Amino acid sequence: MSVAGASPFAYIANLESNSVSVIDTATDTVTATVNVGIEPSGAAVSPDGTRVYVTNCMSNSVSVIDAVKNQVIDTVYVGSYPWGVAVSPDGTKVYVANTASNTISVIDTATNNVTATVKVGNLPYKIAVSPDGKKVYAVTSGIPPDYQGNVSVIDTATNNVTATVNVEKNPHGIAVSPDGTKVYVVNSNSYPYYKGTVSVIDTATNNVKATVNVGNLPHEIAVSPNGTRAYVAIDIPGGYSGKGNIDATSHTGAVDVIDTTKNEVIARVSVGNYPYEVAVTPDGNEVYVVNYGSNTTSIIDTATNKVNTTVPVGRSPTAVGIGPVIKSSSTIGLNGTSFLNPVYQTENQTNDTRMTANGGTADKQKRESVPTQASIPFLNSIWVLVAVLGAVAFVKKKN
Incomplete structure (x- = not known):
């Protein structure tokens, strides 16, 4: 028998496990675990x-995973404390937000080399690419004393910042609508009240x-594919006054x-403790x-x-990326075994349950430089945790 396609996989970055959990969205089970940086x-x-x-973020690198074999095939070194990452619609470029360097690294996917570095505002955190690939939007979290956040608009043809849009304090998340007309920015407006808002930017005028x-x-x-949701x-749906500790x-x-x-x-949908990315x-x-x-990873209908469904993953998951629906053919053997053949490859896909792949070669690991909190000289250790990891990591480590 043959089928027209295969369900996409979800890739969960586990901060404290130094791994990526691979979830088959058809069965909502972890089918592989890949060691990274x-x-x-x-x-x-x-x-x-x-x-x-x-x-x-602590290796100053990007792990490139072969999604067919679930193996790290390359390691690209970028700026200090890389966090957000996005791929261009045509797949030729990867954009990385280097939080401690205040830069965006541009990676050529054909060579896995950094071809450009773009200077942006203070503490770039997350990044998104427009559907037509012509613009990159980088959200910067802001620094003391005003913690003013903004969005740097980058022209991908020139790798120049063409506009800066002020939003509110301590913005973290960013997403572009499927039609490219709006950019959504999540503002945490941190200490002492943590009043959350979302700024909606008109991309034609670069105004909120x-x-x-x-x-x-x-x-x-995250925005739905049809743009309606x-x-x-x-983290704290019930509100927080800023007084006392939060039980993380x-x-x-x-x-x-x-x-x-x-x-x-x-x-409003209740999920697990301290949800981070969607x-x-x-x-x-x-x-x-x-x-x-x-x-864990919560899956909302x-x-x-x-x-x-709630799926256990690694320790302290902070990010999730979901692939496309893969066009493929599948042959079902006499014993019921399915051999999945994606059209973009020549070898059978292997997703052995609980498979663990090596995260990079030894010589590359030796070249890694682990940044310390001194990478941001004007910030003390507590602010690094709040501004870079976010208040969740700060509170968890504090408690």
Whole structure:
């Protein structure tokens, strides 16, 4: 028998496990675990689904994973403390936000070499590419005393910053609408109140056209394929006054669902402890939410806005990237074994359960330089945790 396609895989970056969990979205099970660099913090999948790019914030590197073999095939060294990562729509470029260097690295996917470095604002955290590939949007979190955040707009043809859009304080997450007309920026507005908002930027004018109130201490955002919904990971849905400690081990987070036509929250879905990042499947039917404090991934049914499945992953998951639906043919043997043959490869795909792949060669590992908190000389250690890892990591380490 043959089938027309295969469900995409979700790739979860586990910060404290130094690994990536690979989830088959058809079965919602972990089918592989890939070792990468030190403290993986971001994940992005190429448009054809053949490569996964993972930023390792304490290795100053990007691990390039062969998605067919679930093996690291290259390591690209970038700026200091890389976090956010995005792939261009044509798959030829990868953009990496280097938080401590205040730069964006541009990687040529054909050679896995850095071909350009773009200077942006203070503490670039997350990054997104427009659907036409002509613009890159980098959110910068801001520094004391005002913590003013903004979005750097980069022309991909020239690798120059063409505009800077002010948003609110301590922005973390960013996403572009499927039609490219809007950019959504998550503002945590940190200490002492953590009042969460989402700034909606009109890409034609580079002006904020609306502000949506969401739960407290939001992190990341994802937009549905049809553009009608946006999903925001919320750490403290019940609010926080700024007084006393937050219990990072027991607090249940949520995902706020925004109606993008009305720019208002229409639903709130309880997930695990301290949700960090969200991603929507290509068909728009499910939302994957990584729960930093629970070591799990919650899977939300978008039709009901309820969690259908919770999948255990590695320690402190911080990022999720979901690949495309893979066009393929599959031959079912007499014993019921399925041999999946994606059209973009010549060898059979192997996704052995719980398979662990080596994360890079020894000589490359020796060249890695582990950054310290001194990489940002004007920041003390507490601010590094708050501004770079976010308040979740700060509170967890504090408690």
